[in-house]
Amino acid sequence: MLSYDQDRRRLAIALSGLAGFVDAVGFLSANGYFVSFMSGNSTRLGVALSSGSSVALVPALLIAGFVCGVTLGALIALRTGGRRKPMILGMVATLLLIGATARWAGHETVMLASLVLAMGATNNTFQRGGEVTVGLTYMTGALVRLGQGLALWLAGKAEPGWIQWGLLWAGLLIGAVLGAFFQSQLPYGCLWIAAAWAGMMALVAIRLPAES
Template sequence: MIRYDRSRRRFAIALAAMAGFVDAVGFLSADGYFVSFMSGNTTRLGVDLGTDVVRAVTPAFLIAGFVAGVTSGALLSIRAGRYRKPAVLTLVAALLLAGATARALGVPVAMLAALVMAMGAINNTFQRDGEVAIGLTYMTGALVKLGQGLAGWLAGRKDTGWLSWAALWGGLLSGAVLGAMAQDRMPMACLWIAGCWATAMVGVALRLPAES
């Protein structure tokens, strides 16, 4: 996060907020399972395998869908080259709009499949040397870096990079709040909002300065 310029940091925060929005909608639609937080789903999978094997189908399905989304996004990013960001986000937008369509048609399984694949794919947006540089759908690593940076600041270092990690976490939290409100108040519209949000991010990605 701290290695990127200000425009890309803001872009990452906006994407994290979108991920939080979608994950809140998915969480409320999937009986407490997640469409972006696979650590939580893995724990649920273990609990379900140990207590009620039939229920384990849901977290297993979501984890497999997430991996499929990551794989699809990674393949697309390799082929897109310098246009990786807009290409990946176009895929994310298409999946979110597909999820909105599935909800409108009353097919919740297809909706969740589209959402979890979108959240997997979006993590290919920021890469360095072929690896994820900023995780947009999971914040454990960001909070660790926030704590480490805060410790350095309290110890007298001038580095304020921890503020960027705090902002990224705040973006996901803010998006989750908005997603929960949207799901509660206008459930048939919230995924269309997410799809339009992702489409707008494609335009932002195209306007970002070229990376070295």
């Protein structure tokens, strides 16, 4: 996060907001399961397996779908190189459009599959050398780095911009608040908003200089 310029930092924060938005919609639509937070689904999978519960299939499928989304996004990144950001985000917007259409048509399973694929793919937006540099759908690492930055600040040794990790987390939180609001007030329209959000981010990414 700190190695990127201000435009890319803003893009990362906006995308973490999108992830929070979509995850809140998915969480409220899937009885407390997540479409982007796989640590939570892994814990629920472990609890279900320990009790021999048949509901273990739900988190297992969501985790598998997320991995498939990451894989698909990584393949696109490999093929598109320095222009991977707009290509990946264009795919994310398309998947969210599929999810919105599926909800409108009453196909909740297809909707959740589209959302989890989109969220997995999103994490390939920021990477170097094939490694993810900014996780957009999970914030534990960001909070750890925020805490480390705070410790360095208290010790008078902080790197400039360390607060950006807190802004990344705040982006996800604000997105989740908006997602929950629109899920309750506009359940058949909230995913259209998410798709438009992703589409706008793809257009923003097009304007960024290509990177290695």
